Amino acid sequence: MAAAHIPGNRPTVESVARHAQVSRQTVSNALNAPQRVRPDTLTRVLAAIDELGYRPNAAARNLRTQSTRLLACRLLPAAGGGVLDRFLHALCDAARDRGYDVLSFSAASDDAELDVLQDLLRRTAVDAYVIANTHHVDPRPGWLAGRGAPFVAFGRPWGEPGAAHSWVDVDGAAGVAAAVEHLVDRGHRRIAFLGWPEGSGVGDDRFAGWQRAVAAHRLPERGLVLRAEDGMAAAAALTARLLDSGLPPTAVVCVSDVMALGVLRALDDRRASDDRGALDHRGAQDHRGARDHRGVRPGAGMAVTGFDDSPLATVVRPGLTSVRQPLEAVAEKVIEVLLEHLHGDRTAPAQVLLQPALVVRDSSALPPSAPE
Amino acid sequence: MAAAHIPGNRPTVESVARHAQVSRQTVSNALNAPQRVRPDTLTRVLAAIDELGYRPNAAARNLRTQSTRLLACRLLPAAGGGVLDRFLHALCDAARDRGYDVLSFSAASDDAELDVLQDLLRRTAVDAYVIANTHHVDPRPGWLAGRGAPFVAFGRPWGEPGAAHSWVDVDGAAGVAAAVEHLVDRGHRRIAFLGWPEGSGVGDDRFAGWQRAVAAHRLPERGLVLRAEDGMAAAAALTARLLDSGLPPTAVVCVSDVMALGVLRALDDRRASDDRGALDHRGAQDHRGARDHRGVRPGAGMAVTGFDDSPLATVVRPGLTSVRQPLEAVAEKVIEVLLEHLHGDRTAPAQVLLQPALVVRDSSALPPSAPE
DNA sequence: CAACTCGTTTTGAACGATCAATGACGGCAG
DNA sequence: CTGCCGTCATTGATCGTTCAAAACGAGTTG
The missing domain is CATH 3.40.50.2300 (Response regulator)
Known part of the structure; x- marks a missing residue:
């Protein structure tokens, strides 16, 4: 094969035909309808094609075939x-x-x-x-x-x-449902859903998956559905509110990785401020001192899942459990x-x-x- | 304009010509060499083109012009x-x-x-x-x-x-040099470089930028150059070693955002273990007193910069200072x-x-x- | 042995644009 | 009035391929 590329002098179906002692159309057939060509002719033509390094000119083919x-x-x-x-x-x-x-x-x-x-x-x-x-x-x-x-x-x-x-x-619903199942397997029962505002097809589909799985296991739903536009900040804020609520969930299933990252950040903030005490907290969020609960770190150990398995998911820590689209x-x-x-x-x-x-x-x- | 698309019946240069009462070539000229066409003819042709919704067939043009x-x-x-x-x-x-x-x-x-x-x-x-x-x-x-x-x-x-x-x-070198300058402005003098192994053009270029800026300010270089393949884990490990070294730098300039993320993670780890260490020593009692040493955690507060301003840079915390390519x-x-x-x-x-x-x-x- | 079939190959005619060369026209100088 | 020139517009050829139909040759059949 090989045959260096010399612009303006590339092999055409015509030159291949000459080289193989056949006609234009036979060369064309050899490429587009091999079954119409006698086997020995076919091999001869293919050899010529290979030898000259011929490939059909795209423009000409496009013009003729209208594709x-x-x-x-x-x-x-x-x-x-x-x-x-x-x-x-x-x-x-x-x-x-x-x-x-x-x-x-x-x-x-x-x-x-x-x-x-x-x-x-x-x-x-x-x-x-x-x-x-x-x-x-x-x-x-x-x-x-x-x-x-x-x-x-x-x-x-x-x-x-x-x-x-x-x-x-x-099937986004199935993906989210799988996340819920996974959490149920690990013993969770209060599993929240952090989604987008209603009205987006994709978001509603994923929400339906949560609803389906939660209903199937007769898990609580009330107060466990949160919605905001996609974004870390909004997710973090909602999470903070959730942590301060009377009975926070033990797990949050998120409609996207970005949302999940927001949750992780909020948890991290909470954990840090719990460790250090309210006086030393860095960061801009104002979380009013709701840490005088019974236990240590109220709910700060929530399980979190995301959606899309974006590169982010592997980079954050803890690594983000996520639904991967095929x-x-x-x-x-x-x-x-x-x-x-x-x-x-x-x-x-x-x-x-x-x-x-x-x-x-x-x-x-x-x-x-x-x-x- | 408009003129619904009916496959197989699209306007050609021919039909536009008929519609405008001129010849093929004049239509072609109107599009490809307008100065060769008399102004009033031109407007007539363009009107026809617009009216029929004509656009030259790509394949035909390609074939003729060999492009x-x-x-x-x-x-x-x-x-x-x-x-x-x-x-x-x-x-x-x-x-x-x-x-x-x-x-x-x-x-x-x-x-x-x-x-x-x-x-x-x-x-x-x-x-x-x-x-x-x-x-x-x-x-x-x-x-x-x-x-x-x-x-x-x-x-x-x-x-x-x-x-x-x-x-x-x-100019990667200039980007890294700018990062060093920025750190110098903020008072840093011990500025490390975390790069890739020698031999990669891009990496060597960026390293050269560090070297240039550091030399210009007569900053220390010894022991401040670290190298590893691109990756968070490797960067984190090197950072840990750096923190334990006798005289750690106060800032690290990284050859990539991923490396910088590794550094941030290592710092975070160190900070967490320092805090925990404090807790362990003093039990669960009030540990605020432990922070009295000049108000800073030893070495764990390094400044970090990355390269590429990838989406990751905005997602981590602290937000990553990074060099953005135009x-x-x-x-x-x-x-x-x-x-x-x-x-x-x-x-x-x-x-x-x-x-x-x-x-x-x-x-x-x-x-x-x-x-x- | 003419007629007919079948598998294979060849020939003419597009596809729709642009290039190159030619034609029509009016103005201007000789 | 003729000849030349410049501007615009037109016609024929062409790009390289595939389609449609025709030609070919060897077998088969009536």
């Missing part, structure tokens, strides 16, 4: 803590395995994303789209479906259960379904729900503090 | 803590502003990357490459230069100062230079070094502990 073998995917703001980074990796791999590549672009908003998509569509620059991060009143699926552009969503059509497009998603499997499934759509092998939309896995670390290792 | 308006960039393992994620975002934005898009792919190794590059080259699937994360004995620049493929590297050609290709990089500027410069190469406007390679900025957070807020 680009490119999929578009929007890069999402890194806020997710690397989740979509992992997904993009997996997506690129899965696509390349099947002869496709991924064109990634960034956009500041859904509208900006649609602008880019429109541009790519009109230019026939990509064959299909992968939508990530679906949310309530998401304009993208309808927009794409309306123009007949093939796409698959990573994420369910929240709020539109009847949506007729293909999607792949991870992003590689999601990506493969997305690609598989997308290509089925493109090749016309599928008419009905595919709707796939994959199961996440709980990654257990030290943050859930604490047994419940003794009940009084 | 794809695509740049390739390898996704790197997320290990970097999101740095390359940020870079990729910026790269996509910068490219799109100039009419290009980014094809991203993932590869497990440099060799795998070269395989993909070879594939993309032979297929004429992209116009140029962006190499990120250059390192010692990097096979990629030579390989690409050898086949005349246009590329720009993010990262200097470490170990090959004479390399004749274009690159853009961030990745957006790097991306823009990379694209600018790359396009100059592609358009033939540049013959000499460009070699650009950009300055990072120090982001100050609480980890460097501690003043040096009083000398004894």
